[in-house]
Amino acid sequence: MPYPRLQFALVTLAAAAAALCMAAASHAQAPQLPPPDATYPATLQLMQGFPPPPDKVVRLANILKYPNVRWAAHHLRELGPTAAVWRGAGAPSALLAAARALDDALPVPDGKGGTTTLADWQKATYTDGLLVLHRGRVVYERHQIGMQPHQPHVLWSMSKSLTGLLATELIQEGVIDPKALIPRYLPELATSAWADATVQQTLDMTTGVQYAENFADPASGVFQYLAAAGLQPAPPGSNAAKSMAEFLPTLKKEGEHGTAFAYKSVDTEVLGWLLQRVTGKSYATLLSERIWSRLGAQEDAYVFADANGGQSTSVGVNATLRDLGRFGEMLRANGSFNGQQIISAATIAELRKGADPTKFSKAPGTAMRAGYSYHNQWWVPHDEDGTYEAKGLMGQHIHINPVAELVVVKLSTHPVPNTAFTHALDRQAFAALAAAVRAR
Amino acid sequence: MPYPRLQFALVTLAAAAAALCMAAASHAQAPQLPPPDATYPATLQLMQGFPPPPDKVVRLANILKYPNVRWAAHHLRELGPTAAVWRGAGAPSALLAAARALDDALPVPDGKGGTTTLADWQKATYTDGLLVLHRGRVVYERHQIGMQPHQPHVLWSMSKSLTGLLATELIQEGVIDPKALIPRYLPELATSAWADATVQQTLDMTTGVQYAENFADPASGVFQYLAAAGLQPAPPGSNAAKSMAEFLPTLKKEGEHGTAFAYKSVDTEVLGWLLQRVTGKSYATLLSERIWSRLGAQEDAYVFADANGGQSTSVGVNATLRDLGRFGEMLRANGSFNGQQIISAATIAELRKGADPTKFSKAPGTAMRAGYSYHNQWWVPHDEDGTYEAKGLMGQHIHINPVAELVVVKLSTHPVPNTAFTHALDRQAFAALAAAVRAR
Secondary structure (H helix, E strand, O other), X not given: OOOOHHHHHHHHXXXXXXXXXXXXXXXXXXXXXXXXXXXXXXXXXXXXXXXOOHHHOOOHHHOOOOOHHHHHOOOHHHHOOEEEEOOXXXXXXXXXXXXXXXXXXXXXXXXXXXXXXXXXXXXXXXXXXXXXXXXXXXXXXXXXXXXXXOOOEEOOOHHHHHHHHHHHHHHXXXXXXXXXXXXXXXXXXXXXXXXXXXXXXHHOOOOOEOOOOOOOOOOOHHHHHHHHOOOOOOOXXXXXXXXXXXXXXXXXXXXXXXXXXXXXXXXXXXXXXXXXXXXXXXXXXXXXXXXXXHHOOOOOEEEEXXXXXXXXXXXXXXXXXXXXXXXXXXXXXXXEEOOEEOOOHHHHHHHHHOOOHHHHOOOOOOHHHOOOEEEOOEEEOOOOOOOEEEXXXXXXXXXXXXXXXXXXXXXXXXXXXXHHHHHHHHHHHHHHHHHHHHOO | OOOOHHHHHHHHHHHHHHHHHOOOOOHHHOOOOOOHHHHOHHHHOOOOOOOOOHHHOOOHHHOOOOOHHXXXXXXXXXXXXXXXXXXXXXXXXXXXXXXXXXXXXXXXXXXXXXXXXXXXXXXXXXEEEEEEEEOOEEEEEEEOOOOOOOOOEEOOOHHHHHHHHHHHHHHHOOOOOOOOEHHHOOHHHOOOHHHHOEHHHHHOOOOOEOOOOOOOOOOOHHHHHHHHOOOOOOOOOOOOOOOHHHHHHHOOEOOOOOOOOOOOHHHHHHHHHHHHHHHOOOHHHHHHHHHHHHHOOOOOEEEEEOOOOOEOOOXXXXXXXXXXXXXXXXXXXXXXXXXXXXXXXXXXXXXXXXXXXXHHOOOOOOXXXXXXXXXXXXXXXXXXXXXXXXXXXXXEEEEEEOOOOEEEEEEEOOOOOOHHHHHHHHHHHHXXXXXXXXXX
């Protein structure tokens, strides 16, 4: 091994803390990263052989021990229960190549004032797959580290943006009232943190909940959250909740609702629960009926399930790179794709509006994303091109640039979970891609 | 509830004992069965609601408590880890309707000297799906109890026939020597029951292994087997193996190899392990590359995985009714389907040959299937029409009648796991279907 295993396991945990509580990652604090080549599943022989050697077995219990997640991120269903998001019975929609593609050698800023290439930026950011669409045509597509095009990749917190999209659409349809208090739909939360929180506050993550997503603290709520979601074993000796429906009602209020942004997965789980309650349909069914089957997805997606059959609407969705490209292109085209209006243009407009950046900037660690807001589970930079983004742990991105008619989907398994760690670098690359497609 | 829950839970366990050790089920011993209508998942509200009420939650730990399996059999991936059997990137193959279909009212013998209908036979045998093909055209298709056509259904022991088919094909290709002793391929089994067993004896289940599939005895090997496969929790306080690769080497020889048939899932797990070892590919990959993708399956199939990532090649495959119809039709057409030779005609001929019925009849409980043999993991009745069959717990059937050019796929969740319990009734129904398609 060219780098010490333990060190990076610790780095991963520490960085994960930074990730979810949005702590700023300064250049001075940058950990020494393993050479990307040394983290490929095939190089490391992860899960190779029948059976794999004990030290090469990847399980949920060790996916946070880097680089196991490089295998796990495109094999998550092999580690636990999942519900299928059916692609439907129709033929896949066309996803055609553009006449002129972008090149691996495309110059991209290296984040230090110099220049790297499109290929090297991907490698340096531990990319598993990159898809770039211009005006709906594929201008660049790469699957890396052995991930096959038909294999779904975990979205982590990009799942939140799917949930926010569905919630926004149901608000547009009048099924959900954004001003209503959460217990109107979920009486189980009447004595919880969400007792007097509105749907909109929950959508914008401005609720005040006594809960921290701090991986560095074993007593942090995040480990109880992950255990309830079935994504991590319960902490030893704990009486952690065994399902999300059991966990969420135990959380108490802290501070005021509506005053400041505070990033937390549990807000989204409340929304996902609410969606299922008001529609009477599972989240996987909603995703299939309203989005996946209508996109003409090539492959089924899936959602991780908890010990109670509950589906993780905050971090549990898995889908292929190309199907995420179809999804992103549908958004760019104001909800229209595959010959039909899939999501209303009003919903897309609502997502793009963003929220109040002054509330956003009150959260610790948001300096890297100065000027952003978080609205209906989407990241909105409020920039000239009107870009908006879904983001997930370890470098998941759907970046939509309406002015440049550009969609970028980037799936990664970066050793530093906090996507803010590579934020400046990635934004510069997205801008370079926008410039490149404009110049074509 | 129209029938006592506990009683049927016990009936299920007792009957399961009969099932797997092949004990004869006489009419006198017939348990009182629940009315089929009373076992529908929607009627019982199994897994309905967000979350479902605690007494409606189906988990692996309670799938043997009838009628939970009526929901679980077409939702198994929601209960544990699974590996996808990819359908491939191509369009699904055509599965066209015949000009004239069979009718629900088709008379079928009722097993007591009288007559019932095709519809009532299905209901009485707790059918989840029935597909009948004549000359490759669909003459009858029904999905029952809420199962959707795109939902894979568990095959249980019909998985064995897929494994046997792949093994036979690799024998035909010269990759596996049927006369070789198992440890030639799997040194891990050099001190186990299979130390001096040949591949062929393992294929025909004439090995002598100190192991009983007896559900009535909590100390029976079957509970250790199911725990190792990840399909049931380990028995409380046991030090059961955590994976199949850990479990199989612990089994010891009992009696002689090659003298008598003895039905046991562990033989197939040895074969499945061997297939993966010699090809270097996972079972799910083999099924996808060699069968599912070439059939033009409509949906991905999947295989249940153990705590080590091992795939259950004996009971763990799940597939849709229609894709199993494509598979059965490929066999009927001597390996040719979807415009290509998928499996060699020599392999199909080998499966159909059967084995020695005198060895078969030495096993307890085989009187119901007098004249049958079991060869390369297929059931061969040695009848006039040259029929051959895959069979699985609770009423899974792929019945192929080459003379009548008939394929029947029947998926069920019968309260009596032993498929021999309805054997006479089912055989009469299959014969009635053969007569009906001949008369069309």
